[in-house]
Amino acid sequence: MxxxxxxxxxxxxxxxxxxxxxxxxxxxxxxxxxxxxxxxxxxxxxxxxxxxxxxxxxxxxxxxxxxxxxxxxxxxxxxxxxxRRLNPEKAYHIVEILEKYKSHIRILHERYSIGNKIRQKNYIIAKMTIGVGDPLFYPMTFVDSLSNYLIDNPIAAPKICAHFRDESERLDAIEAIHEQIPNVRITSSSEGSLEIVSAGxxxxxxxxxxxxxxxxxxxxxxxxxxxxxxxxxxxxxxxxxxxxxxxxxxxxxxxxxxxxxxxxxxxxxxxxxxxxxxxxxx
The missing domain is CATH 3.40.50.1000 (HAD superfamily/HAD-like)
Structure with a gap:
């Protein structure tokens, strides 16, 4: 049939x-x-x-x-x-862990995006992670320290993502998040990426x-x-x-x-x- x-x-x-x-x-x-x-x-x-x-x-x-x-x-x-959002406290903790590694981090709210500035080869990484895929009308802000930004500006975001050039660092970051933060789901949508949403x-x-x-x-x-x-x-x-x-x-x-x-x-x-x-x- x-x-x-x-x-x-x-x-x-x-x-x-x-x-x-x-x-x-x-x-x-x-x-x-x-x-x-x-x-x-x-x-x-x-x-x-x-x-x-x-x-x-x-x-x-x-x-x-x-x-x-x-x-x-x-x-x-x-x-x-x-x-379904990551609450502000959880989002802060995730960012705090990710900042220990060399990665380009983005907090993806539905109305805007906040990312960290990368000092080394930032143009190459930025092009890989925020280039053609994002419409220009989607406001993007880059800050020196995302964790410091979140202290003054708590965000309940649907998703946090990061992009790594070093696969071993990406795997270490995944392990650290799993060990320290309950009830999150980590997946990937491209090589070198890591995407975090709420469990379920x-x-x-x-x-x-x-x-x-x-x-x-x-x-x-x-x-x-x-x-x-x-x-x-x-x-x-x-x-x-x-x-x-x-x-x-x-x-x-x-x-x-x-x-x-x-x-x-x-x-x-x-x-x-x-x-x-x-x-x-x-």
């Missing part, structure tokens, strides 16, 4: 976007094609809400978006359907929350991703798809592997999976 899929969840970086951080015409056309089938299309991304919203606008999506790795979900920044937060959990609102079960969903933080949603939905550029461990968990992001992997998957599906009514 053929399954009718009612929701399509798309990761952004390494999935929707090509290596040049742009959407291809073929990808836009594929999203329009699946929308005409009556399928609910959403983004499931580690990006902050304003950044995800910019991509959604380009794709003409007016749906709830799963952002901050699942910590902030909604179609409006003012009225999210779900938000994930893209998969975000799809459960959105599905409950829409009356769509996980087995009626297709999710496509490219990195570690996509593993859970890929394994829990009806059809979990890995990009051709995904690491082997992500591909091994997927039901299906499509082409790479530079080979129109999303467009290829959409046409193959939804071509014969009749229009559904939500």
């Amino acid at each position: 053929n399954v009718t899929y009612r929701l399509l969840a798309l990761d952004v970086d390494g999935t929707l976007l090509r290596s040049n951080h742009r959407l291809s015409r073929q990808t836009k056309e594929a999203i329009e094609f699946v929308k005409r089938k009556g399928v609910y299309v959403t983004l499931a991304t580690g990006r902050a809400f304003p950044s995800a919203q910019k991509i959604a606008k380009e794709l003409k999506l007016e749906t709830d978006l799963i952002t901050h790795g699942g910590a902030f979900i909604g179609s409006s920044i003012d009225e999210p359907i779900y938000e 937060v994930s893209k998969a959990r975000g799809l459960q929350i959105l599905g409950a609102k829409l009356g769509i079960n996980l087995d009626q969903m297709v999710a496509i991703g490219a990195y570690e933080n996509d593993k859970e949603m890929i394994t829990q939905v009806g059809l979990g798809v890995a990009m051709g550029n995904a690491p082997k461990d992500v591909k091994d968990l997927a039901d299906w592997v499509t082409r790479t992001n530079d080979q129109q992997g999303v467009a290829y998957m959409v046409k193959e999976v939804f071509r014969k599906q009749l229009r559904v009514e939500l």
Whole structure:
């Protein structure tokens, strides 16, 4: 019996976007094609809400978006359907640990971002971690000491992330956070990255929350991703798809592997999976 899929969840970086951080015409056309089938299309991304919203606008999506790795979900920044934050005390403690290592740290609030200044080769690191991916209208502030900043300006943020050039330092930081801070989840969305959200937060959990609102079960969903933080949603939905550029461990968990992001992997998957599906009514 053929399954009718009612929701399509798309990761952004390494999935929707090509290596040049742009959407291809073929990808836009594929999203329009699946929308005409009556399928609910959403983004499931580690990006902050304003950044995800910019991509959604380009794709003409007016749906709830799963952002901050699942910590902030909604179609409006003012009225999210779900938000789960790291409390200010926990955020301070996380930053205090991260500052012991050479990393570029960012606190990702849904309205702004606060980052630490890197004195050595800062241009290279900044370009890797905050470059093309963030819209210019998303306010970004850089300070000498994030922990000192948080003493005077406590922040309850959905997510904190860091980027390391040294993998051993990244692994040490992960171990230190796990040892010292309870009830957090650490994952990664690119090489050298480390992303921290509250325990229980994930893209998969975000799809459960959105599905409950829409009356769509996980087995009626297709999710496509490219990195570690996509593993859970890929394994829990009806059809979990890995990009051709995904690491082997992500591909091994997927039901299906499509082409790479530079080979129109999303467009290829959409046409193959939804071509014969009749229009559904939500």
